[in-house]
Amino acid sequence: MPGSSFVLIALGFAAYAAVAAIGSQRRRNQVWVVVRPELLHSARRALLASAAALGLAAVALWYALFTRDFSNAYVAAHVSSATQPWYTFAAFWAGMDGSMLLWSLVLGVYAAAFASVRRPLAEPFVPWAVPVLGGALVFFCAMTAGPANPFRTLDLAPADGRGLNPLLQSPAMVIHPPMLYTGFVGLTVPFAVAVSALVTRRTGADWVRVVRRWTLIPWLALGTGLVLGGAWAYTELGWGGYWGWDPVENAALMPWLAATAFLHSAVIQERRGMLKVWNVFLVTAAADLAIFGTFLTRSGLLSSVHTFTESPLGRWFFVFLAAQTLLGLSLLAWRLPDLRSENALDGAVSRESGFLVNNLVFVGAAIAILWGTLLPLATDALGRGRLQLGPPFFNRVMSPIGALLLVLAAVGPLLPWRRGTWRALARRMARPASIAALAGAAMLATTRHGAFAGIVTLGVLVAGVSASEIASAVRARTHSTGESRARAFAGTLARNPRRYGGYLVHLGIAIMVVGFAGSLFRAQADVVLEPGERYRFAGYSILYRDLRHHAAPDKDVRLAVLDVFSGGRRVAELHPQQNLHANFDQPQSEIAIRTTPARDLYVILTGTKDGSKRAAFRLYSNPLVFWVWAGAVVAVAGGLVALVARPRAGARPQGAPAGQAREVAASAP
């Protein structure tokens, strides 16, 4: 099939890019110099060619999926003639082999983008970043061309395909895996630049400045992917929650935590020339944890809700992971003398120390999750059976860590650089802390739940500090320019997108945390009802009206009709359903949810009996889940502001003297 050939072409160009980029340089007086720029230019183009070939391979796979080419083993396994177009599109990444092609394609696009964007600050890092990106691309193309080839043909094509796994037939699945992959794969770029910085001994702040945006992209994509994964679990898996500390969820969270830590510590290196070793370590750790997550997903070492992606690829990923780790750590050890801090920590009450503690907590969180995820393997290896650590362990460990991170998110923006005083900090904290304490006291009086009141207090504290920092900047701008508040808000974000985008992310996370806290009041009931029967649950009166059967082309559907009343008024009609898909043994539930800002009413049709309309339901009352998604939207918006907006130079005041130096001085607000 041409698809396989395109992957092989991509592999060839990636290998050429790696070799040519190295060959374009010579070492003179301990400095790497590009002596054949035309060869480096050709290497950069080879990464573009590799991405183009992978794009054509992807088109070939989509073509096979949409034309129902059941002679292709992957197509026969993942779509049927009844599969809807959106899910046919998403079937590309429904299985192992397609996922590998997607990974290669996304990596190809990243590598091509990095190679083709010419920014003076980034140029010195290109000659050694290209071989790293090319090498990674060679590995993934080799996987896609070999053990995970989605273009394998069957000797005998079946009349129809098996169809898409019903659990994957969710709108979130159309976008969730590409988002996650954009996150995982993108962390290779900062790693490649870090390697280049170490090889060329350009270990100052420039490499950190170069990778900031290249880290923000995968960080944002991974965060969005995690939220979309939560939405998928919530609406498809039918256990009433959105996060279950599943090994694969954990594996996606760990690199996000490492990348988050790096985005904070990068500021310290830029501003004070500190944490250089730490930053290289974090970038390596983030890239490693991304591969580790995939290794877990693909190896089937741990049982997970993602078992549909198990394959024997795990050992290859392990080899790649080991090679990447070895490269990063050995270069780090080699260049250790070049990575000395330019400054020391001046005081405990300082922005630097706040960022440092924040970093330690983020990494501590990642280590705790890693420990909890790997413990079953460790105990199994020691012959003690698989000791599973479920949500209670993670909730117990992560709650104090999360609380500490919230405190740091509230205090950090108020800390001065270099050295401050506790008194000054207390003065700046007084107002948001008072508001948060009042909110917490009100929650305690209303709910009589100490943990909930504590979480709300911290959430309001973070939200208060973030919002007040943004508000004071908007106010200052309104006063100085006379702009409307909306324009001043937009102008403030545009003026310093990194800082105010970051505050928006903090605000979004604070809102999400309050949403998470709603799970403390979660209620559940299992009921069996006859048509016409009512059941009172969580302040609602639920009337079971009818059970309807119908046959769709690919499934038999049983659909219950429920009327939901609140305060004597009918507020919703819900349709939980149970589907029996052709070619899949297990029935699959379609959950019905009534969402309000206060709570979700979550209904699962768990069983029906042939010849009868008697039906069993599981009901959940999930308070404040709405705020998890709302907070995520705010956080993603903040990430986009930090990523997309470019700081605008300030207008030169009238009468200001010409000359670039004065222009720079005048550009500060």
Add this chain to the structure above:
Amino acid sequence: VIVLCVLAALTAFVAAPLYRPRAAEPADERGALRARRDVLVAELRELELDRASGALEASEYERSRAAAEAEAAELFRALDAEGSD
């Protein structure tokens, strides 16, 4: 045939710089200096924000601003020198 055409086109695209080597491009010194200027602008902006929000003591603000301006002066001397070439 499609695969061969694609391979030929991509190979020509990749090989083109080898057959049309441009005169060795001088390092984009001016571009690098401009990039550093942008970094300085961002740093100065951060300093002003920190001062306005109270996150920076007056003495530290003055010290940092003086350091940034000294660096800026040096940078612009270099930029002027580049521009006069």
